[in-house]
Amino acid sequence: MWRYFIPIALIVLLMAFFWRGLYLNPGVVDSPLIGKPVPAFSLPAVADGSPPLTSEDFKGHVSVLNVWATWCIPCREESATLVQFSKSKLVPVYGLLYKDQRQDAEQWLQEKGNPYQLDGFDPKGQVALNWGVYGVPETFVVDANGVIRKKYVGPLTDSIVKDSLIPLVNSLNQEKP
Amino acid sequence: MKRWGVVLLLLLLSVPAFAIDTEPALPNAAMQSRYEYLTHEFRCLVCQDEDIADSNAALAADLRAEVYRQVLQGRSNEQIKQYMVSRYGDFVLFKPPFQPNTWLLWFGPGILLLLGLGVAFVLVRRRNQNNSTLVDDENEVDEPRW
Numbered sequence: 001m002w003r004y005f006i007p008i009a010l011i012v013l014l015m016a017f018f019w020r021g022l023y024l025n026p027g028v029v030d031s032p033l034i035g036k037p038v039p040a041f042s043l044p045a046v047a048d049g050s051p052p053l054t055s056e057d058f059k060g061h062v063s064v065l066n067v068w069a070t071w072c073i074p075c076r077e078e079s080a081t082l083v084q085f086s087k088s089k090l091v092p093v094y095g096l097l098y099k100d101q102r103q104d105a106e107q108w109l110q111e112k113g114n115p116y117q118l119d120g121f122d123p124k125g126q127v128a129l130n131w132g133v134y135g136v137p138e139t140f141v142v143d144a145n146g147v148i149r150k151k152y153v154g155p156l157t158d159s160i161v162k163d164s165l166i167p168l169v170n171s172l173n174q175e176k177p
Numbered sequence: 178m179k180r181w182g183v184v185l186l187l188l189l190l191s192v193p194a195f196a197i198d199t200e201p202a203l204p205n206a207a208m209q210s211r212y213e214y215l216t217h218e219f220r221c222l223v224c225q226d227e228d229i230a231d232s233n234a235a236l237a238a239d240l241r242a243e244v245y246r247q248v249l250q251g252r253s254n255e256q257i258k259q260y261m262v263s264r265y266g267d268f269v270l271f272k273p274p275f276q277p278n279t280w281l282l283w284f285g286p287g288i289l290l291l292l293g294l295g296v297a298f299v300l301v302r303r304r305n306q307n308n309s310t311l312v313d314d315e316n317e318v319d320e321p322r323w
Binding site: 026029031032129132134135 | 239263265266278
């Protein structure tokens, strides 16, 4: 009896690993920036005459930063969700326009609605590099101390917002800065 | 005829060369070789099995440009690796660093090998004991016991 136990235990262990592996997404890489302060930066606004987006804008309140571009197809899917979340006015939503054209972005925001309180323009993606961005869209949640607490890779969906983003933002709002 | 066969074979074996890296050459050979070394060390996070030297992704081009800039500025290999790891995590390195959370990765194969050798040793010794006590005929073929 014993001689069968060890091989079967090994097989069960392997199967457990494989089963877990089926549900992992290799496209999502954990960010080492979680728990780190927002990198210092300053970006001009997408729209002429609007205030710039800087790292100072992340201090004193919880905020959400969405990295986006008009050439990014998943951003299209995400847009309505983001506009709706922004309308809830739970926290300010900032945008970072990644490697794009100003005119295209302004047209997009007019057509689809503008979820961003502030929208920084990063034409070469250099600030995004400091945020560890490796694709668009990506969405960061920053706490009131300006510390990055969460990163969503890929488009936000209504269910992600409802089940993850809103609960997270609510609990961060409870924390004392 | 045979010669054409060889030519055809060589043509089939040849691989098209694509110039992916469009960064200009660095001012000296030492910098250039460090650049080549570093761009082969970092993983492109978009197409994850390629290094940034061989990847066509826009992100890889940005990271090559960053490595280029930093090599030119005279930053050390260690500093440049630190720069990448602090933004993209250990996953950006093709060669995993040696640290507590990678011990299993580094020692795992050795441990498995030792386990295997241990099992083989026990099995062989058990069989020899059985052979000497139960089997008189030396020419009998050994059957696996399970």
